[in-house]
Structure formats: C-alpha cells, structure tokens
Amino acid sequence: MPEHMxxxxxxxxxxxxxxxxxxAMFTRRDVRSHFLPTAIDDDVLARLLxxxxxxxxxxxxQPWNFxxxxxxxxxxxxxxxxLAAREQELPAIEAEKQALYRKLKLEGICxxxxxxxxxxxxxxxxxxxxxxxxxxxxxxxxxxxxxxxxWLAARAEGVxxxxxxxxxxxxxxxxxxxxxxxxxxxxxxxxxxxxxxSKPDLETHGWGRRLPLPELIMSETFSGEGETQLKSTxxxxxxxxxxxxxxxxxxQGVAPAVPQREPPKEASALSLSSLNFDDASxxxxxxxxxxxxxxxxxx
Amino acid sequence: MPEHMxxxxxxxxxxxxxxxxxxAMFTRRDVRSHFLPTAIDDDVLARLLxxxxxxxxxxxxQPWNFxxxxxxxxxxxxxxxxLAAREQELPAIEAEKQALYRKLKLEGICxxxxxxxxxxxxxxxxxxxxxxxxxxxxxxxxxxxxxxxxWLAARAEGVxxxxxxxxxxxxxxxxxxxxxxxxxxxxxxxxxxxxxxSKPDLETHGWGRRLPLPELIMSETFSGEGETQLKSTxxxxxxxxxxxxxxxxxxQGVAPAVPQREPPKEASALSLSSLNFDDASxxxxxxxxxxxxxxxxxx
Numbered sequence: 001m002p003e004h005m006x007x008x009x010x011x012x013x014x015x016x017x018x019x020x021x022x023x024a025m026f027t028r029r030d031v032r033s034h035f036l037p038t039a040i041d042d043d044v045l046a047r048l049l050x051x052x053x054x055x056x057x058x059x060x061x062q063p064w065n066f067x068x069x070x071x072x073x074x075x076x077x078x079x080x081x082x083l084a085a086r087e088q089e090l091p092a093i094e095a096e097k098q099a100l101y102r103k104l105k106l107e108g109i110c111x112x113x114x115x116x117x118x119x120x121x122x123x124x125x126x127x128x129x130x131x132x133x134x135x136x137x138x139x140x141x142x143x144x145x146x147x148x149x150x151w152l153a154a155r156a157e158g159v160x161x162x163x164x165x166x167x168x169x170x171x172x173x174x175x176x177x178x179x180x181x182x183x184x185x186x187x188x189x190x191x192x193x194x195x196x197x198s199k200p201d202l203e204t205h206g207w208g209r210r211l212p213l214p215e216l217i218m219s220e221t222f223s224g225e226g227e228t229q230l231k232s233t234x235x236x237x238x239x240x241x242x243x244x245x246x247x248x249x250x251x252q253g254v255a256p257a258v259p260q261r262e263p264p265k266e267a268s269a270l271s272l273s274s275l276n277f278d279d280a281s282x283x284x285x286x287x288x289x290x291x292x293x294x295x296x297x298x299x
Numbered sequence: 300m301p302e303h304m305x306x307x308x309x310x311x312x313x314x315x316x317x318x319x320x321x322x323a324m325f326t327r328r329d330v331r332s333h334f335l336p337t338a339i340d341d342d343v344l345a346r347l348l349x350x351x352x353x354x355x356x357x358x359x360x361q362p363w364n365f366x367x368x369x370x371x372x373x374x375x376x377x378x379x380x381x382l383a384a385r386e387q388e389l390p391a392i393e394a395e396k397q398a399l400y401r402k403l404k405l406e407g408i409c410x411x412x413x414x415x416x417x418x419x420x421x422x423x424x425x426x427x428x429x430x431x432x433x434x435x436x437x438x439x440x441x442x443x444x445x446x447x448x449x450w451l452a453a454r455a456e457g458v459x460x461x462x463x464x465x466x467x468x469x470x471x472x473x474x475x476x477x478x479x480x481x482x483x484x485x486x487x488x489x490x491x492x493x494x495x496x497s498k499p500d501l502e503t504h505g506w507g508r509r510l511p512l513p514e515l516i517m518s519e520t521f522s523g524e525g526e527t528q529l530k531s532t533x534x535x536x537x538x539x540x541x542x543x544x545x546x547x548x549x550x551q552g553v554a555p556a557v558p559q560r561e562p563p564k565e566a567s568a569l570s571l572s573s574l575n576f577d578d579a580s581x582x583x584x585x586x587x588x589x590x591x592x593x594x595x596x597x598x
Contacts, residue, residue: 020316
C-alpha cells in the first residue's frame with residue numbers, strides 16, 4: 001500500500017483548534033432572553049453566511065436562500081404569528097406543564113439585531129436529483145446543516161441565535177412572499193448578547209433534563225446491546241467534566257466575565273449528582289481563556 | 300441600562316479559536332474515496348457522539364439514537380441496498396449526466412472503519428410537543444443538527460464522514476430492526492482518511508459548481524432586492540480568499556502534507572475566474588498550520 005494511504009494526515013487541527021470546535025458546540029445556546037440592541041457588522045454577518053453556504057448538500061444542490069429581515073414592522077407581524085401559534089399549541093401541552101409553558105420566553109424576534117429566514121428551494125436540482133429519488137426530504141436536511149453551521153459560527157463570533165419553531169409556516173410564507181416550491185426551514189433571531197446562558201433555558205426552568213448519552217447508543221441494530229467499552233468511555237468523559245477538583249480552579253481563579261445564572265456551588269452539586277454533561281462548568285471554564293477547556297476534560 | 304447589558308462579553312473565542320471553527324466547516328468533506336483501514340479509538344468516537352448529543356433540539360427533546368455498526372456482513376447488506384437504490388435512481392437523472400453518475404463513488408460503507416446510523420424517535424416528547432404542534436418535522440431537523448455536529452467534530456479530529464442518502468429507508472429499517480415510530484435520518488460511513496479532498500467530489504468531477512453566495516441573499520422578502528452592502532462584503536471575502544498574492548505564500552512555502560487532487564496553478568486560475576469560494580486554497584493554506592487561515596482572509 002503506498003505510503004500516503006497509511007500516513008496520518010497533518011490536517012491543521014492541533015489540540016487548541018479541536019477544543020475550539022467542541023467549545024462552540026457545547027456552549028452554543030438557543031438564545032431568547034439576552035439580546036442587546038447592538039448592530040451586527042456586515043463583516044461578521046458575511047462570515048456567518050459563508051459558513052452556512054459551506055454546509056454539505058445532497059447532490060451539491062445548495063438549496064438554501066437567506067432572507068435578511070431588519071424592518072421592525074415586519075418583525076412585529078412575525079411576532080404576532082408566533083403569539084397566535086403559541087396559543088394554538090398550548091392545549092397540546094400536558095396539563096401540569098401548561099403554567100410553565102406560559103412563562104417560558106420562546107423568541108427574541110424584535111429584541112435581536114435582525115432576523116434571518118433560511119429557506120429550501122425544492123426545485124433547484126430539477127433534472128438531476130442525485131441522492132433524492134428515494135429520500136426527497138434530503139434537501140430539507142441539507143438546509144438544516146446550513147442552519148447549524150450558521151449557529152456554530154455565530155457562537156464563535158459571540159453572536160446569539162434563536163430558532164423560532166412555534167409559527168404557522170403557511171402564514172410565514174405569505175408574510176415573506178415565499179413561493180410554493182420553497183420551504184422555510186428556520187426563522188432565526190440573530191444578535192449580540194449580554195451572555196450565553198450556562199445551560200439550555202428549558203433545562204434551567206425544569207422543562208427537561210439532558211438525557212444520559214450512554215443510553216442512546218446502540219450496537220448493530222436498534223436497541224442492540226453491546227458497545228460496552230464505548231459507553232464506558234462516554235460516561236467517563238461526563239464524569240471527568242463534573243469532578244469538583246477539575247472545575248474548582250476555574251471557579252476560584254477567574255472572575256466570571258458575564259453574570260452567572262446559577263451560583264457555582266449549586267451548579268457543581270447538580271453536576272455531581274448525575275452523569276449528565278455539566279454545561280455550567282463548561283461555560284465557566286471556557287471563560288478562563290482559549291484552550292483551557294475542553295482540553296482539560298477531553299484528552 | 301446596567302453595564303452588563305451593553306458590555307461586550309469575553310466568550311473565550313480568540314481569533315485562532317474562531318478560525319478553527321471556520322476551518323472545520325470549510326474543509327469538511329463528504330468522504331467516499333479516502334478511507335483507511337485504521338480503527339477509530341473509543342475516546343475519539345465518544346467525543347464525536349458527545350458533540351452530536353449537544354446539538355440543539357426542539358423542546359429539548361433530544362430525539363436521537365446512535366446505532367454503531369461494525370459487523371462487515373451487515374455492512375455488505377447495507378451496501379447491497381445502496382447498489383440496488385442507485386440502479387433505481389439512475390433513470391431519474393437527466394440523460395447527459397447518467398454516464399458521469401455511474402462513475403461517481405457515492406459511498407464508503409465497507410471501506411470505512413465503522414458505520415453509524417443516527418435515528419429520530421418521533422415519540423420521545425409525547426405529551427409535551429413544545430415547538431412541534433405546527434411543525435412536527437422539527438424533531439427530524441434537530442436530529443440533522445446532531446449529524447452536522449458529529450461531522451464537524453470528526454473533521455477537527457481528522458476523521459472522515461460520508462452520508463449515504465441513496466438507500467431505501469424502509470429496507471434499511473428492516474435490516475437494522477428500527478421500529479415504526481423511529482426514522483433513520485443519516486447513514487454515515489466513519490473512518491480515518493488518507494486525505495480530505497480540496498473540493499467536494501461533485502465539484503471536482505463537474506457535477507456542479509459552488510453557487511455565488513451573493514445571489515442567494517435576499518432582503519426582507521423572498522427575492523427582495525437590497526442588502527447591497529452585505530452582498531459586497533460577501534463578494535469581497537471570496538475575492539480576497541482567491542487573490543493570488545494571498546495564496547501564493549502557502550503555495551510556495553509549504554509542501555503539501557497530503558496529495559493534492561488538482562495542481563495548485565490550475566486551482567488558482569479557477570478561483571480567479573469566479574467569485575466562488577476557493578476550497579483548494581483553503582485546504583492548502585490550512586496545512587500551513589493553525590491560525591494562518593482563515594485569519595488571513597476573514598478579518
């Protein structure tokens with residue numbers, strides 16, 4: 001076998017670079033509450049769109065478009081659609097959760113600097129639907145990959161993004177003059193933020209908990225047992241990240257640059273009581289500077 | 300307004316960290332051809348799954364499962380499904396592209412170290428479908444976000460990923476014993492690679508071209524004109540990345556660590572003839588070491 005077939009590649013990602021990619025993922029939040037009135041530079045927005053445009057797409061279809069919405073009156077009408085949709089959705093929520101549902105802040109449409117609707121043109125590869133004959137929904141999935149690239153790039157730029165999914169798609173299409181053959185995939189609120197919360201809002205408010213990852217891993221078939229070693233490794237990653245002697249230096253040595261939602265001690269106690277990933281410690285540690293986390297826990 | 304409402308946050312991403320996030324996105328590839336027989340450490344695979352598990356999900360639903368498939372006989376049966384599906388899809392491809400379609404390598408099911416099927420459990424939030432009453436497909440989209448996290452983390456770890464979308468979903472469900480209420484979202488080939496191609500395979504082989512991003516940006520409504528400044532900024536980003544005096548140092552000063560598919564001069568000429576992003580120069584420059592790109596072009 002020729003040497004280049006077995007040689008490890010030098011792909012330009014050292015430990016710090018890998019950590020940065022993980023940090024963007026672990027500290028990304030669905031932002032609703034902490035938008036600032038600050039404008040976003042076109043330079044920054046252009047980079048986020050370039051990131052989205054480099055998502056994978058089925059058959060290199062690149063089915064996405066990006067509608068930038070700044071007009072406040074239009075955004076108020078979108079918010080009205082959200083408010084109406086929330087009232088419609090409420091009865092579908094189980095009774096004991098309805099009071100909490102009403103309290104949750106689920107959008108930042110008018111407070112954010114701007115909105116972006118990312119759409120999928122279903123006809124862009126008409127004639128050569130490579131990879132879509134059996135699974136025509138693949139173009140929708142490609143567009144979601146563009147959304148996730150946008151979101152992660154935004155996190156790295158210190159820009160918050162919130163995805164508004166409580167909305168009636170046909171009404172949104174009329175409001176934004178989106179033609180029949182185009183599907184709106186994500187309506188995003190985008191803006192500078194005062195903080196990135198240490199945990200997902202829905203976790204903080206008790207709507208749900210991070211599921212234990214080992215229980216989501218299966219071997220060979222659905223519900224197939226096995227992968228014991230892999231599951232142990234996953235569990236160990238979480239345990240290390242929650243160990244008090246690992247997170248204490250960041251707790252004591254670094255003054256938080258932004259307000260913390262939970263007192264550190266409370267968050268530590270929480271993290272020790274479960275194998276779930278301790279997002280609070282991630283956020284604190286990441287403020288200690290580039291490279292201190294997740295190198296610290298993800299060797 | 301209190302100070303913390305207007306202060307810029309110190310979010311732990313310096314220029315090098317931001318560059319790393321962009322580099323993962325711009326050099327990620329849908330890998331089919333360059334898998335090595337090397338095994339993937341459980342430590343690495345655990346980190347990739349942890350990244351996937353930290354994707355956003357509607358109503359904090361976390362609807363995903365991860366089926367790890369290593370058995371080569373099972374993978375051969377999956378490849379048979381692919382081969383049958385490719386024959387079915389071929390007649391849907393326009394006549395002049397069918398010969399090229401037959402030549403394309405579109406999967407690495409058996410050559411990669413392992414396969415992972417990422418699925419979506421449609422019933423996981425039964426009772427409290429926050430964010431899904433109007434758009435029940437949101438859980439599918441959440442699962443795609445997990446796929447994209449996995450893919451980008453893999454790129455940063457030097458692990459290649461290829462998404463096989465030419466497959467009959469019901470047949471795959473039978474083969475992997477996936478129950479009715481669970482949807483397979485992505486069948487992924489995962490493994491160490493000899494190289495990451497400098498461009499998407501479908502671009503290299505002339506199936507398609509990267510679309511000019513400025514033409515995909517709209518203002519306020521679908522097809523709405525405007526955002527002139529933003530479009531100029533996007534175009535300038537591409538132009539700078541393709542300028543010969545910007546990429547020449549990397550061309551001349553750094554021996555490529557991995558074989559290049561296109562001769563550098565050809566790639567440079569190509570990039571100058573269009574506003575499209577020059578992926579080849581990205582790949583070359585990224586090999587010059589962490590932090591030299593995209594800081595170089597994305598100021």
